[in-house]
Structure formats: structure tokens, C-alpha cells
Amino acid sequence: MSKTQGISIPKQWCNFLYDFPQYAGQDVPRGVALLTQGTRRVSVVPQQPLSLVTQSNSISEPYHEIPERLLELYSQYRPTPLRRARELERRLGANARIYYKYEGLNVSGSHKLNSALAQAYYYAKAGIQELVTGTGAGQWGTALAYACKLFGLRCTVFMVGASLRQKPQRRAMMELFGATVHESPSDATEVGRKATQKDPERVGSLAIATGEALEVAHGGKRVRFAVGSGENCVLLHQTLIGGEAVEQMGALGEFPDHVVACMGAGSNFGGVGLPFLRAARERERSVRLLAVEPAACPKLTRGLYALDINDFSGTTPINRMYTLGSNYIAPPIFAGGLRYHGTSAFLSAMLADKGFDAMAVPQREALSAGLLFAECEGLLPAPESAHAIAGALDLARKHPGDAPPKVILLNISGHGLFDLSAYEHCRSDTLAPDAPNEALLSESLRHVREFNTRITGASS
Numbered sequence: 001m002s003k004t005q006g007i008s009i010p011k012q013w014c015n016f017l018y019d020f021p022q023y024a025g026q027d028v029p030r031g032v033a034l035l036t037q038g039t040r041r042v043s044v045v046p047q048q049p050l051s052l053v054t055q056s057n058s059i060s061e062p063y064h065e066i067p068e069r070l071l072e073l074y075s076q077y078r079p080t081p082l083r084r085a086r087e088l089e090r091r092l093g094a095n096a097r098i099y100y101k102y103e104g105l106n107v108s109g110s111h112k113l114n115s116a117l118a119q120a121y122y123y124a125k126a127g128i129q130e131l132v133t134g135t136g137a138g139q140w141g142t143a144l145a146y147a148c149k150l151f152g153l154r155c156t157v158f159m160v161g162a163s164l165r166q167k168p169q170r171r172a173m174m175e176l177f178g179a180t181v182h183e184s185p186s187d188a189t190e191v192g193r194k195a196t197q198k199d200p201e202r203v204g205s206l207a208i209a210t211g212e213a214l215e216v217a218h219g220g221k222r223v224r225f226a227v228g229s230g231e232n233c234v235l236l237h238q239t240l241i242g243g244e245a246v247e248q249m250g251a252l253g254e255f256p257d258h259v260v261a262c263m264g265a266g267s268n269f270g271g272v273g274l275p276f277l278r279a280a281r282e283r284e285r286s287v288r289l290l291a292v293e294p295a296a297c298p299k300l301t302r303g304l305y306a307l308d309i310n311d312f313s314g315t316t317p318i319n320r321m322y323t324l325g326s327n328y329i330a331p332p333i334f335a336g337g338l339r340y341h342g343t344s345a346f347l348s349a350m351l352a353d354k355g356f357d358a359m360a361v362p363q364r365e366a367l368s369a370g371l372l373f374a375e376c377e378g379l380l381p382a383p384e385s386a387h388a389i390a391g392a393l394d395l396a397r398k399h400p401g402d403a404p405p406k407v408i409l410l411n412i413s414g415h416g417l418f419d420l421s422a423y424e425h426c427r428s429d430t431l432a433p434d435a436p437n438e439a440l441l442s443e444s445l446r447h448v449r450e451f452n453t454r455i456t457g458a459s460s
């Protein structure tokens with residue numbers, strides 16, 4: 001098994017539900033009775049293999065074993081490096097030691113492959129022949145296309161229109177691995193046609209792309225919807241990142257004061273951060289996690305903690321989560337992977353208890369931080385990851401010079417090699433405004449409040 005910086009790939013995923021059982025069960029698995037957008041209860045056939053359902057719900061064991069076949073595949077690109085950002089520290093002149101974990105060294109260019117491989121493995125074992133999904137910026141779609149290729153599954157991807165037009169190379173990558181790719185909203189589904197009426201320019205959102213994928217999955221035999229983030233099993237697969245990073249920091253004699261990551265639906269943030277919460281308890285240390293989101297899609301800092309659905313069509317189970325409403329279409333920022341209206345139910349419950357910190361960053365600030373990181377460290381981060389860098393810079397700059405140095409770990413969730421136009425726009429000061437449309441945002445939040453009143457009334 002491959003080793004990086006003297007450590008091997010963890011043989012187990014870290015079951016954070018064991019550490020925080022009080023936040024388990026916020027995530028209603030598909031396959032149980034669902035309460036639809038109105039008041040009607042419908043039953044659907046089980047959608048996920050039992051292994052994934054168990055991983056999303058079990059609170060009884062501290063770890064889940066990783067199957068041997070997956071360990072072999074993870075060793076194609078794991079352990080991923082953890083490095084100290086010395087040039088960045090020098091440039092900032094801040095009183096901080098800054099480390100970064102880098103997840104961009106695989107074909108998908110991001111952390112997404114950690115869960116894509118696991119899901120394709122379990123679905124293939126369960127006799128499924130095709131996986132369908134929605135993807136924002138295309139990293140998840142690319143990861144799933146590759147994983148499906150390895151396990152002999154067909155793959156269909158609905159990619160958010162605004163992102164696909166920004167990054168047509170993503171389509172080429174997915175097609176390279178045999179996936180069928182639709183620009184969402186598309187004409188291929190009822191959900192897509194309905195969404196196009198409200199969104200004639202086909203900007204799209206992950207909620208719409210997900211709705212389209214679910215429609216296709218429900219219409220086919222041996223076809224299933226694969227989820228890119230948010231569900232507990234996906235966060236679990238991503239704990240490889242934090243599991244490795246705990247060991248790597250330990251080998252350097254370090255433990256972070258802060259772990260910083262960007263937040264889409266939460267698997268990246270949870271994946272790097274949650275193992276550190278366990279490690280801190282075991283080592284009697286303290287650590288604070290910081291989630292960084294785009295100001296264009298500020299669900300953690302301006303959203304409601306309320307019941308909501310994950311997709312535009314209302315097919316998914318209802319979760320209590322931080323949300324801007326599934327109708328909210330965020331401005332088409334380049335960090336397409338952070339444009340999702342909601343968040344993981346588990347992480348939302350934790351945030352409601354102030355279990356971590358959150359901040360929102362405008363697009364220009366994030367991309368400028370990404371450029372600074374590239375100049376200093378020689379790695380171009382994905383626009384999503386650039387948000388984490390902006391968060392880490394903020395922490396480092398605010399830390400007083402006469403205190404003991406802060407130790408900050410940030411996760412660079414992906415590379416930005418398909419995002420050069422984002423950085424060009426940033427450098428030439430031609431980025432489009434990214435502030436949320438306040439009227440649309442308050443309308444969407446109003447809709448969430450009404451939905452909650454209706455649901456609470458209907459189920460009491």
C-alpha cells in the first residue's frame with residue numbers, strides 16, 4: 001500500500017455519528033416513507049444498498065471498515081500530501097503556521113473521487129447497472145464517470161448549465177469515461193422543462209440538476225441516483241482526508257488550532273474536519289472548525305435552519321438544515337460546487353449548536369486569495385477551495401503578533417486548472433457582480449417559512 005510522508009491510507013472511515021449521536025437521524029434515508037412537498041405520504045422502493053444506508057445511520061461503531069478493493073483503488077492517489085505553506089506565511093508576515101492538505105491529485109481533480117469510488121463499488125455489488133447524478137462544477141460528475149467506468153456501470157450526468165458553459169472541458173472529461181452528459185436544466189426531463197420556464201437562460205442550480213437525475217433514476221430499472229455530498233455516508237467516505245491529515249500533522253509534531261474548508265453541501269468540510277474533533281478529544285486538545293461559503297449562496301450565515309427539500313422537484317426526503325430554499329438560484333459564480341442551497345443535516349444540527357464557525361466570502365476575495373496561494377505555493381486551487389484559503393488568511397491576519405502562533409490547517413479540495421477564466425476575470429477586474437438578488441432571496445426564504453408552517457400543521 002502506498003505511503004506519503006510516512007503514513008498509509010486509513011483502513012477505516014471515521015464514523016462521526018458515533019461521536020455525535022445527538023445529531024444522527026437528521027438525515028432521512030431514501031427508501032423510507034417520504035413526506036412530499038405537499039402533505040401526501042408516498043412509499044418508494046429502497047434506493048440505496050444496505051451498506052450505504054448503514055453508513056448513513058449507524059451510531060454503534062467508531063469506524064467502518066474500508067473494503068480491500070476500495071483500498072487498492074484509493075492507493076492510486078492516496079495518501080494525498082499535506083504541506084506547510086511557508087511562502088504564503090512569509091508573504092503574509094502573520095503569526096501563524098499554515099498547513100494545507102491537497103486533494104487535487106486525481107483524475108477528477110478533487111476530493112469527490114473518495115465517495116464516487118465507494119458508491120460505484122457498493123452499487124455495482126448490489127447489481128445496479130447505471131448511476132445518474134447531478135453535478136455543479138463538474139468535479140463530482142467527472143469522479144462518478146471514472147468510478148462507473150472502473151466498475152462497469154453506465155453513467156448519466158446532469159451538469160448545471162452556468163458551470164458547463166464556463167467549463168466545457170468538464171463535459172469532455174466525463175465523456176472520456178463514457179458518461180452521457182446533459183446541460184441542466186435540460187429538455188430530457190419533466191423537471192428540466194419546468195425549470196426552464198422559470199429560468200429561460202438555463203443558469204441552473206444543483207437542486208434542478210439533482211431533480212432531473214432523480215427523475216431519470218426513478219424511471220429506470222437497475223438505475224440509481226448517486227449523491228455527491230450532504231448525506232452522512234458521503235461525509236463518511238470523505239473522512240479519509242481528515243484521517244490522513246491527523247496522522248500527517250502528528251508526524252510533524254503539530255495539532256491545528258483551526259481546520260478550514262469550503263462548504264458546498266458539506267462532505268469536504270466534514271471529511272477533513274470531523275476526524276479532528278475526535279482526535280482533539282482523544283488528545284485532550286482543542287480545535288475549532290471554520291466553514292467558508294460564498295457570499296452568493298450564504299446558507300450558513302443568512303439561511304434558515306428549517307425543514308426543506310434537497311432538489312427542485314421535491315422528490316428527496318425532507319431534512320432540517322440550513323437552507324436558502326430549493327427555489328433559490330444563486331448568481332453564476334465560478335465556484336459552482338458551492339452554489340447548493342442547502343447543507344448536510346448532520347452538519348446543520350451541529351452548527352445550530354455552535355459546534356463550528358462559518359463565514360461568507362465574496363467571489364473577488366476568494367479568487368484573490370486563490371491567486372496569492374498560487375503565486376506563493378505553486379498550486380492553482382479550485383475556486384471552491386480558494387474560499388477556504390480566504391478563510392485561513394482571515395484567521396491568520398487577525399491573530400495578534402504577540403500571542404503564541406496559530407496553527408491553521410486548510411483543505412485544498414481541488415485544482416483550478418479548468419478555472420483559468422475565473423482567475424483571468426479576477427485579474428482583469430471583470431468579474432460579474434455576485435451579491436445575491438435580495439428580492440429573490442427573501443422570496444425563497446418566505447417560501448421555506450410557509451413550507452414549514454404547512455408541514456408542521458400537516459404532520460401534527
Ligand SMILES: Cc1ncc(COP(=O)(O)O)c(C=O)c1O
Pocket residue numbers: 110111136137138139140228229230262263264265266267268269336337338382384385413414415
Ligand atoms: C473543488 C470542490 N471543492 C468543494 C466542493 C464542495 O463540496 P461539498 O459539497 O463536499 O462540500 C466542490 C463541489 O463540487 C468542489 O468541486
